[in-house]
Amino acid sequence: MAAPPVVIWEREVQQLLSPADLIPRLEDALGKFSRRDAAEVLQPVRTAVPLQKHGGFMGLMPTYMEKDGVLSTKFVCFYKREEGSTLPAVQATVVLLDPEYGNVKAVMDGEVITAMRTAAVSAISAKLLMPPQAEVLAILGTGKQALSHYRVFTEMFLFKEVRVWSRTKQGAARFIRSIDGPVQGCSSAEEAVRGADVIVTVTGSTQPVLFGQWVKAGAHVAAVGACRPDWRELDDVLMKEAVVYADSREGAMLESGDVILSGAEVFAELGDVINGTKAAHREKTTVFKSLGMGVEDAVSAQLVFDRWKAKAGKF
Ligand SMILES: NC(=O)c1ccc[n+]([C@@H]2O[C@H](COP(=O)([O-])OP(=O)(O)OC[C@H]3O[C@@H](n4cnc5c(N)ncnc54)[C@H](O)[C@@H]3O)[C@@H](O)[C@H]2O)c1
Numbered sequence: 288m289a290a291p292p293v294v295i296w297e298r299e300v301q302q303l304l305s306p307a308d309l310i311p312r313l314e315d316a317l318g319k320f321s322r323r324d325a326a327e328v329l330q331p332v333r334t335a336v337p338l339q340k341h342g343g344f345m346g347l348m349p350t351y352m353e354k355d356g357v358l359s360t361k362f363v364c365f366y367k368r369e370e371g372s373t374l375p376a377v378q379a380t381v382v383l384l385d386p387e388y389g390n391v392k393a394v395m396d397g398e399v400i401t402a403m404r405t406a407a408v409s410a411i412s413a414k415l416l417m418p419p420q421a422e423v424l425a426i427l428g429t430g431k432q433a434l435s436h437y438r439v440f441t442e443m444f445l446f447k448e449v450r451v452w453s454r455t456k457q458g459a460a461r462f463i464r465s466i467d468g469p470v471q472g473c474s475s476a477e478e479a480v481r482g483a484d485v486i487v488t489v490t491g492s493t494q495p496v497l498f499g500q501w502v503k504a505g506a507h508v509a510a511v512g513a514c515r516p517d518w519r520e521l522d523d524v525l526m527k528e529a530v531v532y533a534d535s536r537e538g539a540m541l542e543s544g545d546v547i548l549s550g551a552e553v554f555a556e557l558g559d560v561i562n563g564t565k566a567a568h569r570e571k572t573t574v575f576k577s578l579g580m581g582v583e584d585a586v587s588a589q590l591v592f593d594r595w596k597a598k599a600g601k602f
């Protein structure tokens with residue numbers, strides 16, 4: 288009989304994971320995913336079960352990395368929350384299994400993993416696609432992902448100015464209080480993004496919050512929210528003018544309202560750029576449409592588990 292699973296919760300995951308260690312593993316995983324070699328990564332588009340009564344979805348994100356011996360799934364519930372709601376917008380748990388025996392090895396909090404790996408993948412997109420000498424970063428939204436994107440982007444890049452916009456004054460004030468570094472609060476999304484070299488959209492909006500006419504030619508946009516086929520964060524002008532990259536082409540075609548409803552073409556996956564099979568058009572306006580992938584959670588969870596074992600002196 289297999290040993291019972293270990294439970295690794297939020298504070299411990301936080302202590303065991305860092306963007307600097309995660310980024311090379313995520314780059315490797317994105318490249319493997321885009322090679323579509325079933326022995327490297329098997330990852331179907333997530334199943335989303337509607338939670339009609341609560342205005343949300345339960346996403347199931349299984350992944351198998353045969354060569355690396357990693358089998359995992361994330362359960363993630365995400366909701367469209369009304370303004371003023373105190374309930375969380377995203378709740379996640381990652382389960383790591385033994386691919387040979389099929390038993391669960393570890394159950395871990397998925398909040399820190401989701402926050403960190405999503406921001407790290409956006410930072411990889413910026414590293415590959417933002418204009419050279421990018422000076423101004425703008426963040427639209429001030430929730431959990433906004434915080435993790437601020438932390439990872441300011442750790443990885445040197446911006447002269449960071450701007451943030453929230454739909455509420457309280458949201459912006461809370462964000463500014465909780466970060467440890469300079470940031471300029473803006474009273475409109477337009478004010479925040481005009482002239483910005485890199486723009487991150489991390490809102491719970493289902494309608495466009497970023498419009499192409501505001502975006503400087505050559506800027507890079509990492510679009511992280513709007514993960515349902517009828518939800519938007521970006522308008523048609525931006526989607527049609529930009530060169531569009533995605534984490535998963537299939538995911539974008541099935542889940543991204545920004546891609547589906549604008550009719551924009553996905554030029555490449557981030558993994559294609561990492562593999563050198565598609566160009567990084569830094570000289571053009573670029574959009575990275577992030578939907579989030581199970582393989583990102585798989586490598587993050589494996590890293591947490593390896594570190595946990597080393598710390599506990601196990602195996
Ligand atoms: N791509 C990925 O891998 C990935 C991973 C996690 C979360 N997400 C998505 O990113 C978004 C942010 O997630 P989070 O965990 O930071 O949520 P959160 O609830 O902590 O923050 C959401 C932010 O969006 C703002 N917002 C909500 N509705 C808005 C509207 N109509 N207009 C403007 N602003 C609005 C809120 O005020 C808040 O600042 C969500 O859409 C979530 O589903 C994507």
Ligand SMILES: O=C(O)[C@@H]1CCCCN1
Pocket residue numbers: 363365377379401514578579580
């Ligand atoms: O990949 C993820 O973890 C997220 C969760 C929230 C909805 C979008 N995708």
